[in-house]
Amino acid sequence: GAGVSQSPRYKVAKRGQDVALRCDPISGHVSLFWYQQALGQGPEFLTYFQNEAQLDKSGLPSDRFFAERPEGSVSTLKIQRTQQEDSAVYLCASSHPPDTQYFGPGTRLTVL
C-alpha cells in the first residue's frame, strides 16, 4: 500500500459533534496538505505541513478547524462543533518537494 490513505472514508455527524479525520501520507513524504472539496467545486486549500511544522493554515475556515502532525507523518484534521456548512469531502495529499502532490481518496463528511 504505497498510496495516501484516509480514514474514515465516510462520516456522518450530528450538528455540534466533534469529528477527527485521519491521513496517512506516503512514507517519506515531507509535505502534507489538507483540502476541502464542496460539491461541484475544486479542492480548496485548508492547511499545509512540512514535517511536523504547520507552515500555512490560512485556509482553515474558522477556529473550529484544527490540524496537527505531531511526528511529521500521520496527520489529523479535527473539526469541533460541526455545522451543516462543514459537509464536504476532505482530501489529504502528500508530496516530496519538488514532486507533485499525491491525493488520498478523501473523507466524505455529512453533518445533519
Next chain:
Amino acid sequence: DQQVKQNSPSLSVQEGRISILNCDYTNSMFDYFLWYKKYPAEGPTFLISISSIKDKNEDGRFTVFLNKSAKHLSLHIVPSQPGDSAVYFCAAKETSYDKVIFGPGTSLSVIP
C-alpha cells in the same frame, strides 16, 4: 476571488476526437501549472504539468499548452477515449511554494 478559473463545467466529446479543456488564471506570480483527473469516489490524480518557461508539454495523448501573456492554458486529449471520462482540475502554484490553487473542474464525457 477565484484565481484559477475553468469556465466550462462540462464537455462532451465523441470517442476518437480531440478534447480541449480550458483554464484561465489571474495571479501573475503563478509559474507552474498542473492538470489533475478525478474519478468519482477517488482523490485527484496527477496528469501532466508545465512550467512557465515552456509553452507546451506533451505526454502521450495529453498535451498542455500555456499562453502566459493571456494567462491561459489548455489541455488537449487526442484521441479521446471513454476511459478519459472524469472531472479535470486545472491547478496553479508558485514554484517557490508548495501551496496549489485548484480550479472548479470540468466534467468530461467521452461518448463511445
